[in-house]
Amino acid sequence: MAWRDVSGQEPIATRLRAALRLGRVAHAYLFAGPRGVGKKRMARELAKALVCARGGDEACDACRECRRVEDGNHPDVRWIAPEGASLRIEQIRELKREAAYGTLEARQKVVVVERADALTVQAANSLLKVLEEPPVPTVFVLLAENAHAVLPTIRSRCQLISFPPLDAEWVAARLTDEGFPAAQARLAAHLAPGLDEARKICQSEGFAPLKTLVIQWTQDLLQHGASSLLALQDKLFARNPEREEVLLWCDLLLLWYRDVLHVQLGRREHLAYAERRDELERQAAKWSQAGVLQAIDAVVAARKRLALPTNAQLVLEQLAIRLLEGIRCA
Template identity: 45%
Template sequence: MSFDAIPGQTKVTEFLKQGIRQRRTAHAYCFAGPRGVGRYRTALELAKALNCDAAREDACDRCRNCIRIENGNHPDVWIIEPDGQSIKIDQVRGLQRAFHYTTSENTTRVMIIQQAETMTVQAANSLLKFLEEPITPMVAVLITEHVHSLLPTVLSRCQVLRFAPLAADWIAQKLEGEGFNTAEAWVAAHIAPGLDEAREIASIDGFALLCERVIQWSGEIVSGKSDALLSVQTKWIHKELDKERLELVLDLMLLWLRDLLNQKLKRTVPPVFLKWEDSCRRQAPRWSTSRLLHGMETVIDARRQLAGPVQPQAVLEFMVLAMQGGATNVQSRRRSF
């Protein structure tokens, strides 16, 4: 593999290649971006290119150093991952001790720190000293989804490179090539920023049924009746549906509302829910444009709340009420006495 084989990140890889070509590689990088977009793969390719016997701007993938790095057994390329919930100071100290040993003259040592935002304050401070006083030619690569969670003093020592989400059509094409259903692959590709996560979503047992339930729930919400609230209790809140799956439900709802809005505005863009175009055409007239926009904002807000220490049922119920215009607007099928 090489930098050129990393999809969707040409801006980042060209920047790294230029730095290697001009011998102006930074001593520390922060690869920031969502999971599954090639951050770790790029870090490995950087380590290979810096130590390739061919001494080019990219790895040859044939020399001894390239092969050892690819196979994970090069003594001067270290990969640190969280030990439990965090990266601890002992892990950084172990790295420092290892780097004290001499190495060959043309070697650039590389440390790759996965989920760098999980470093404890002690570990981050220890790494900071290491970055400020390197004892050998080295490059550090900090990989993170949450760049602002890094210690500011550590981040200030890094060249931040931002990785963009991969194109949905590229992800969908890859999933179809792996045998996934076209309609389900297309939906998963619009939810996940990378191929691995999209594959996980498309592999969910009953994923198509989950999409249909979200579409039905949207119809219940726009009807203004209490069915939408009952669905929170009967369909979404139970032991088998954890918070991560509920987040997926809200992601699906947001995409569905966007499809409805595009249908409402007669935009000539391919729908995300390809398999359910007829449902979209039937449901769209029941929504006003302003209500769809408000609904999308409400779903985004609920998605944000769901990531915190809250009761999922309360979040979903409040979302439904907000989308229906408040509790007083929720109609009930029960007849008054």
């Protein structure tokens, strides 16, 4: 039935089904969590269950009401998304005007506000008034990546439901079922919080070459020291990479050193680079734990700088220097 479409977030689905079954649905929810973890899908399933002709704790997915919600054209289920970088006050004013007419077909209205953490101050204050005094019975579902970026007075009037990142093993299994190589799927699952983002990484043309480059460079760094930086610059920047590709390289490097640390600590069960365990073991023996921790800190710092307008080659030079300092701690 409908709730199966939000697999990976079963505890939240169970909680919402119980609220529907007991007639205790909150008048406003705040679904908060990383992009791609199922917030929008969960909101859609809740909306279908609320307007379904059959009633109960689960949408039938067969009636006219369910189909119209799924198609995005039910008159009593309203979706509001940013027009540009933020949600504007004009959009909330339009919502208030529509709400004044009451429901057209269903027992109540459902309003889903995407990117509630991108409301302008004026729009947030206007939405607050609607939440406090809805003109007709309405269930509001606000979606946000960061709950703390939502106006506190709005947050306090919503029931917060936190969506954790999807389990990496679960995401990897889904990607493998879709036909992606197991090693590629596992690595992408550790890089992204949700299935959609992990799938995009798997489909990226630069993913496999960048992974190979990370492993080769970590080997060269241990064997050849500072001279390995020239090889990295030749191979990485010869691709004329976009900033996102450099950031992905940095994320892959961070995962590699995290795996090295896990090997040192005896935590080998959930390695992102599990198929390269022999190489991880070799590098773990050459690094001290203090050196690996320094390497991880250095990569995190470099990644933050690379996310800003900056000279990427200079950042990588400074990263290499810090990694070499970490190697000397061994």
